Amino acid sequence: MTDILIIILGTTMLYVSSVSRIEAYVKTLAAQGFLLFLLVLVGVKEMSWLNVAFLVFETLLVKTIVIPYFLLTVIRRNETPREVEPFISQFYSLLLASGIFVFGFIAAFWAARTGSNIKPLYFGISIGMMMLSLFLIVNRKRIITHILCYMMLENGIFLLSLSVANKLPMLVNIGVLLDLFVAIYLFAIFFNKINEIYDGSHVDVLTELKD
Amino acid sequence: MVALVLIVPLVFGLISFVLKNKFVNRVALLGSASLFVLVALMVWLGIDWTWLPAWLLMYFKFDSIGLFFFAVMSIVFAGVSVYSLSYFREHNLSAHHESVYILEILAFVVAMAGVILATNLALLWVFVEATTLTSALLIYFEKKKSSLEATWKYIFICSVGIALAFVGIITLSMGSESIGSLFFSDLYRHAKQINPVWLKLSFAFLFVGLGTKVGVAPIHAWLPDAHSEAPSPVSALLSGTLLNSAFLGILRVQDILVLAGQQAFTNVILLLTGFLSLLVSAVYMLRVKNYKRMLAYSSVENMGIMFIGVGLGQPGLFAAMLQTLAHSFSKTSLFLTSGNIFQRYGTKKIEDVRGLLKRDPVTGWIWIVSFLSIIGIPPFPIFISKFFIIRAFWVNGQGWLALLFFLFMVVVTFGMGNAVFRMTFGDSDTESTGSVKLALSAYLPQIVLLAALVIAGINMPNFMNEMLSKAAAFISRGPTSIVKIAGK
Numbered sequence: 001m002t003d004i005l006i007i008i009l010g011t012t013m014l015y016v017s018s019v020s021r022i023e024a025y026v027k028t029l030a031a032q033g034f035l036l037f038l039l040v041l042v043g044v045k046e047m048s049w050l051n052v053a054f055l056v057f058e059t060l061l062v063k064t065i066v067i068p069y070f071l072l073t074v075i076r077r078n079e080t081p082r083e084v085e086p087f088i089s090q091f092y093s094l095l096l097a098s099g100i101f102v103f104g105f106i107a108a109f110w111a112a113r114t115g116s117n118i119k120p121l122y123f124g125i126s127i128g129m130m131m132l133s134l135f136l137i138v139n140r141k142r143i144i145t146h147i148l149c150y151m152m153l154e155n156g157i158f159l160l161s162l163s164v165a166n167k168l169p170m171l172v173n174i175g176v177l178l179d180l181f182v183a184i185y186l187f188a189i190f191f192n193k194i195n196e197i198y199d200g201s202h203v204d205v206l207t208e209l210k211d
Numbered sequence: 212m213v214a215l216v217l218i219v220p221l222v223f224g225l226i227s228f229v230l231k232n233k234f235v236n237r238v239a240l241l242g243s244a245s246l247f248v249l250v251a252l253m254v255w256l257g258i259d260w261t262w263l264p265a266w267l268l269m270y271f272k273f274d275s276i277g278l279f280f281f282a283v284m285s286i287v288f289a290g291v292s293v294y295s296l297s298y299f300r301e302h303n304l305s306a307h308h309e310s311v312y313i314l315e316i317l318a319f320v321v322a323m324a325g326v327i328l329a330t331n332l333a334l335l336w337v338f339v340e341a342t343t344l345t346s347a348l349l350i351y352f353e354k355k356k357s358s359l360e361a362t363w364k365y366i367f368i369c370s371v372g373i374a375l376a377f378v379g380i381i382t383l384s385m386g387s388e389s390i391g392s393l394f395f396s397d398l399y400r401h402a403k404q405i406n407p408v409w410l411k412l413s414f415a416f417l418f419v420g421l422g423t424k425v426g427v428a429p430i431h432a433w434l435p436d437a438h439s440e441a442p443s444p445v446s447a448l449l450s451g452t453l454l455n456s457a458f459l460g461i462l463r464v465q466d467i468l469v470l471a472g473q474q475a476f477t478n479v480i481l482l483l484t485g486f487l488s489l490l491v492s493a494v495y496m497l498r499v500k501n502y503k504r505m506l507a508y509s510s511v512e513n514m515g516i517m518f519i520g521v522g523l524g525q526p527g528l529f530a531a532m533l534q535t536l537a538h539s540f541s542k543t544s545l546f547l548t549s550g551n552i553f554q555r556y557g558t559k560k561i562e563d564v565r566g567l568l569k570r571d572p573v574t575g576w577i578w579i580v581s582f583l584s585i586i587g588i589p590p591f592p593i594f595i596s597k598f599f600i601i602r603a604f605w606v607n608g609q610g611w612l613a614l615l616f617f618l619f620m621v622v623v624t625f626g627m628g629n630a631v632f633r634m635t636f637g638d639s640d641t642e643s644t645g646s647v648k649l650a651l652s653a654y655l656p657q658i659v660l661l662a663a664l665v666i667a668g669i670n671m672p673n674f675m676n677e678m679l680s681k682a683a684a685f686i687s688r689g690p691t692s693i694v695k696i697a698g699k
Binding site for chain 1: 381
């Protein structure tokens with residue numbers, strides 16, 4: 001069951017690297033949040049109830065509902081053209097995305113040989129998700145896609161952290177979530193500002209400061 | 212003590228934010244700054260009391276290196292607070308804007324104190340990200356178009372960097388399953404049990420993440436933009452304290468590798484990024500046209516020097532600590548003075564500033580003296596730290612690197628000196644802007660910081676030497692040996 005969920009999670013990343021509408025990104029983000037929630041449920045018996053409650057709150061409420069909904073309102077308010085405008089075409093993006101996943105798996109099988117009891121599927125997909133998010137950040141012109149891909153990067157990291165046997169202290173968990181939440185909130189504020197002041201939200205407008 | 216620095220300033224900030232009264236604002240800002248200095252002093256004297264529950268207290272602690280960084284931060288913050296009074300006056304800020312500024316700056320300083328005092332690696336991460344979020348608002352404080360661009364780059368680059376640092380934390384816990392804790396004390400005690408492959412991998416991630424905040428090349432892209440667009444007191448705080456606190460994070464992580472016997476690996480990385488930072492700052496120093504950006508590149512250079520000091524191992528550690536202190540004080544002085552210059556000329560372009568000594572002699576002289584301090588002209592302590600670093604190259608048998616180091620220093624000094632002297636001498640052909648006479652608070656912090664540096668450089672007080680040596684000994688895990696400095 002876990003394996004299937006993780007594979008679907010990986011597929012969502014392939015999906016975003018091939019679609020062109022920004023709203024599809026937001027929906028994927030919500031779907032990823034929900035898949036992570038299911039993953040938490042599957043692994044529920046290995047954790048304390050406090051941890052489970054917290055993770056359910058984080059995945060179901062924050063990652064699946066609050067952040068995607070919040071970003072969707074921001075997009076509906078600001079973006080007129082709703083295309084992501086990549087630097088490299090969708091087809092090659094998809095090709096590169098597959099390549100990145102292959103790399104992720106090679107890294108995972110290499111890592112499994114070092115003697116640590118890691119799960120190659122967890123590790124490979126999360127490495128792939130992180131690298132692909134970084135690639136998408138670099139490869140998309142619209143600032144809003146940067147925020148969306150940053151969230152996907154966070155999801156990849158979350159997947160990796162789920163595979164760690166020893167859990168972080170609750171204080172740290174709360175701090176991490178709070179940071180993420182404030183970060184997204186600030187991203188949105190500054191994104192709104194950029195839209196207002198620059199009359200557009202391409203990265204190309206942000207080239208005034210240089211030497 | 213911990214509660215005092217982590218909670219009281221926030222309460223002060225909130226009170227000033229709610230009341231929006233100019234007098235309350237000043238009490239909140241200066242009160243918090245004095246509190247920081249006082250706490251640093253009391254911890255140094257060994258006085259400690261607390262009313263926090265024990266389970267919370269185990270997450271925060273003053274150790275010898277933490278105390279050193281905290282003391283530096285407190286003094287810089289005190290200077291910045293005093294200077295802020297002049298900033299409020301010159302920019303005619305309303306009580307409301309003042310209180311927003313104060314709340315943001317206090318939240319920022321508390322986040323940095325959290326980074327310095329955290330005893331758990333993951334908690335340190337939480338506070339590093341918190342410093343990004345709180346300082347982003349400060350960088351955008353003047354709400355200009357260019358500061359928006361700088362803020363966006365800052366918050367996005369640093370957030371992605373810090374996200375990667377979290378991967379480092381996860382990989383570290385994968386490699387240290389037998390330890391089952393991310394408290395530094397546990398990691399240090401059982402460092403040898405950590406799987407070396409995972410340890411190295413996690414160091415790479417943590418280094419990239421925290422290094423982004425430190426602003427070393429090649430991950431320094433945000434630094435010149437943010438430093439040049441922030442209000443001058445905020446730039447001073449960024450350069451004098453934020454970079455240090457992230458540097459401390461790297462030192463703490465590096466310590467795990469040292470104890471696990473992987474020092475050769477970290478040293479190579481530290482030396483490589485250190486020299487790359489010197490190269491980048493040397494190249495940009497020759498072509499930079501904005502004096503605040505020039506100071507920012509000088510920060511890249513100085514952080515590079517600190518990395519080199521640590522990368523040289525035992526012989527360079529004391530120098531790295533001294534460099535940390537002296538750079539913080541000198542750069543704070545420079546950035547605060549750059550605020551005065553901006554007040555006088557209304558521009559950040561080097562070529563538009565002429566005849567500073569005639570227009571405002573005090574600012575002009577502080578500008579020159581701070582410059583002499585940052586490049587390490589005797590009697591300033593950076594001379595001693597650079598000298599120690601060059602000596603450490605020899606001790607390690609890497610004399611040819613010392614030559615390269617020296618070459619970069621010459622280029623940086625030439626580039627920066629060129630700009631500084633062009634700005635200070637000659638006649639000005641533009642009208643003066645700003646008030647005729649700046650308040651005393653626009654000069655006092657710089658003068659005090661520079662005076663402290665001169666004293667430290669000529670005859671370093673024992674307590675300072677002891678503090679630096681203890682901090683260096685903490686990193687090297689060796690016994691504290693008070694370093695003999697020339698003239699003592």
